Amino acid sequence: MHRGKGMKFVGDSRVLAPSERKPNIPKDYSEYPGKTEAFWPNFLLKEWMVGAVFLVGYLCLTIAHPAPLERIADPTDTGYIPLPDWYFLFLYQLLKYSYASGPYTVIGAFIIPGLAFGGLLLAPFIDRSTERRPIRRPVATGMMLLALAAVVFLTWQSVATHDWAQAERQGKITFGPKIDKNAEGYKIASTNGCLGCHGNELGGGMGPKLFDTGLKPEQIAQIARHGRGKMPPGVFKGTDAQLKTLTEFIAGLKSK
Structure with missing residues (x-):
């Protein structure tokens, strides 16, 4: 028998020839009318x-509705109460509580938010269920609802308890008189702690502005000695002569 005789080659139509094979690419968008x-x-x-x-x-x-502007920032005004943007109000409110402020500021500023956001980041790894319905994923759903409730409650508390009237007064743009900081009355005011509540320009802070008061020196002296409203009595510690100089200075302050 000669080599090659009796052998037959059979082709399979299910196998494409190399020249007919196509790369593995997705179909054109035109093959899905109305969908792509x-x-x-x-x-x-x-x-x-x-x-x-x-x-x-x-x-x-x-x-x-342009953004409201406040007066020029005064870093020496210790009476100014800053307020963060709305998306940070919940953290601002958290720092008001005794367990997260004062000597425990680190707890309120870093530890509690770190644990909260860390828990949210770890939620997909803690709950590895393939279920898509929230009721079937109690861990992830519970953590998310708890975080959402805490943020909403703290934000609401911050808005409800903030002194908006005081914030409007302290941030109001006023064109007061040019204060002569070399005047004896201003020096007396600075040494008796008046600037801490009324601002370096006496335009108001925790306390009201001290120009355009409409009060006489005697009335101002009465308030300085005996207090009025949120101002407690006995704040002024100077002599009667100093009080007279101070009250005359304040009574003479008029806005432009």
Whole structure:
């Protein structure tokens, strides 16, 4: 028998020839009518149009309701009460509690927020369930609801307990008189602690502004000795001569 005789070659139509094989690529979007579209320009154009509408609307809101401005910042004004933006109000409120403020500020500023946000970051690793319904994932759902409730409650408490009237007074832009800081009355005010509550420019802080009071020197002296409102009695510790100089100085302060 000669070599090659009696041998037959059979081809299988299910196996594509090398020249007919196609790379493993997804089908074209046109094969899914109504479900997909071209990224350029169809999809991108829609995104730009939506973004333009929101941008124009945002600009209109900023023009109609401009951000409120306060007076020039005074780093020496110890009576100023700062207020963070709304998304940090819950942390601001947390620092008001005794267990998270004062000597325990580190607990309120770092430890408690660190544990809370760390728990949220670890939630996917703690609860590895494949369920998608929240009721079937009690650990992750419970942690998220607890965090959300804490943020909402602390934010609400911060807004409800903040002294908004005082905040409006301390941040109000006023054009007061030019204070002569070399005047004897101003020096007496600075040495008796008046600037801590009324500001370096005497324009108000924790206490009211000291110009345009409409009071006579005798009335101002009465308040300095016996107090009024939130001002306790006995704040002024100077002599009668110093009090007279101070009250005459304050009574003469008039805004422009």
